[in-house]
Amino acid sequence: MTGQVRTVDGRVAGRRGQATRQKLLDCLGEMLSSSPYRDVKVIDVARKAGTSPATFYQYFPDVEGAVLEIAEEMAKEGAGLTELVSGRSWVGKAAWQTSEELVDGFLDFWRKHDAILRVVDLGAAEGDKRFYKIRMKILNSVTNSLTDAVKELQTKGKVDKEVSAAAMAGSLVAMLASVAGHQKGFTTWGVKQAELKPNLALLVHLGITGKKPVR
Amino acid sequence: MTGQVRTVDGRVAGRRGQATRQKLLDCLGEMLSSSPYRDVKVIDVARKAGTSPATFYQYFPDVEGAVLEIAEEMAKEGAGLTELVSGRSWVGKAAWQTSEELVDGFLDFWRKHDAILRVVDLGAAEGDKRFYKIRMKILNSVTNSLTDAVKELQTKGKVDKEVSAAAMAGSLVAMLASVAGHQKGFTTWGVKQAELKPNLALLVHLGITGKKPVR
DNA sequence: TACTTGTCCTGTCATGCCGTCAGCTTACCG
DNA sequence: CGGTAAGCTGACGGCATGACAGGACAAGTA
CATH class of the missing domain: 1.10.10.60 (Homeodomain-like)
Known part of the structure; x- marks a missing residue:
């Protein structure tokens, strides 16, 4: 192929x-x-x-072309992020665990590939479709799973119908990506990793289920 | 001076x-x-x-030096973003309006300065303290106000004490910044501005007050 | 007006990176 | 051992960088 x-x-x-x-x-x-x-x-x-x-x-x-190559490789690995969400439960205590593991996995991935992801982010923000596609490929693996989760909760009547599942999932993932990209910045500003993660998990939980978590 | x-x-x-x-x-x-x-x-x-x-x-x-100059100028204007939060109410219907206006104002500012903000973001992510400082200056104007809001709600017992006000505010602002930086991307992916904004506002509301909004 | 002073701009130059090509070396195969 | 294709590089014109000295210009002074 x-x-x-x-x-x-x-x-x-x-x-x-x-x-x-x-x-x-x-x-x-x-x-x-x-x-x-x-x-x-x-x-x-x-x-x-x-x-x-x-x-x-x-x-x-050129340099850009080579960067795209590296990014493509990384995107393949990033597809595995799906497993942080798909097939997980968003009910009760399990939901909290799901949130925490998603945040953990996401931040780890970003830390591992931060240099390349910075460039991909820049390229995407500048409107370069090739970079944008790669960024999508990575984020979508999570976003789509989250979107499905929200939709499922909506059919069960556990989440308001008005909520746009895609926009919610996209926003949450964007948040994770942004925070992940500035992890060092947060610590410099005095926010410790230890308190950052639970709060991200809390926001994810709130966004997906619309409720406070049961821990 | x-x-x-x-x-x-x-x-x-x-x-x-x-x-x-x-x-x-x-x-x-x-x-x-x-x-x-x-x-x-x-x-x-x-x-x-x-x-x-x-x-x-x-x-x-060099080019970088000149970019810093432009960014500094923009940061001054960005300080005005404080007014999107400070002195606003986070109770009842007013809270929803505050959330909406914050999202609106933030996205507008970002769209207005997107090119320069991209570069600032990159510089900050790369660990350049000068860019990081500028990014902080802009985001802090909102983050600090939001942190205060959360703390106030906590003293009134309306928000759990466990929540780290700073981490929550920082995460929300990071989300806004990231989404703002990829606004075009969202629309390409099929999420319309019209549904993006309310969902961001919803997340802000959930994050700050811990409750669903009353509209 | 002529002269002086300090600001402002640019022609020029050495240096170094870009991106291409021709040509040399290496590896593989019958 | 020759043929063929892969692999690498020296060399080159072209362009951006960054520094400098000197000329143009405005404003004040006599």
Whole structure:
């Protein structure tokens, strides 16, 4: 389905080529973690990978193109976030546990990939559809599951019909993503991780069920 | 207090100089709206302003420095967001109105300054303290007011003591900021502005008061 | 008006990154 | 061992960066 990995000039990448390519991606990932996106240069990535800029351009059209590649990879992993919601219960004590685990899982994922996610977020906010699609892919895996949860609670009459399930789920997920992206900021401001998580869980619970949690 | 506007080489900028400087800032602002941050070049800004790159460097150390300048200006305006919350009521029907107006005001502000806020957000996420400070200045104007509101409701016994007022306020504001930054994204995904706002207001209301709104 | 002073702008230059190409080296295969 | 395709890089024109010195300009002074 994905076809073979190809170089920019159309050749099929073999064993060695793929290794080089991967090394470049790894080095780019590291650079993104340590320096501002704006200052990441092709030549630096190449140097770090022990190769030349020309080699970089053999595999990627530009820095952005390579970032997209990394992001795509991460998005695949992000699809697994669905399991934080799907099949979970939103009733009684179980609902609280579901909320907590969702928040935990989400924050962990974000912390793990923060550098790339920053860039994806920027690209998406700037209106680049490719980045936006990737961001969607990750967030939707959670958003869709949450939307379903709300809808189900609505059919059971446990949540007001007026609530737009999609908007609610989307807002909650956006909140999680934003807070996750500024976790360091929160701690600097004096809010500790320990009190941040329960409050996020509380908001999730309130948003989905419309009620205070039973702990 | 702010002292005089100075050039990079220490001279005091006069009438004409300040005009040029401002023009450069304006043009930079426009460029940020129309092209990715990574691709904004000094030479383009200078050309757009009808001057030369050398002139740009007379007033700013680099693109980032100029962006900080614009952001600082915006932050001053952002301080006015406090009024969306301070002195408002969080009881009964008034609480719902307060929530709605907060969401409205916030989204408007973000839409107005979206380009520059994107960059500030990125800088803050990357750990740049200067950008982080600006982001704080804007968000705190709302966060602090909201924190006070929660604390007041807590002393009246209307909100659980366990809730961390700061964390709750911070999370809600982060949500608003994130959703605001991806407004276009939401509409693309099929969530209309009309249903987005009430749901955000609902979440704000739930988060602050812990109860469903009375409309 | 001519002169002086300090602000303001730009031409120019060395430096460094970008992105491409031709050509060399390496690996694989019959 | 030759052929073929993959893999890599030196080299190059082009462009942005950032610094400087010097010229243009406005305003005050005699």
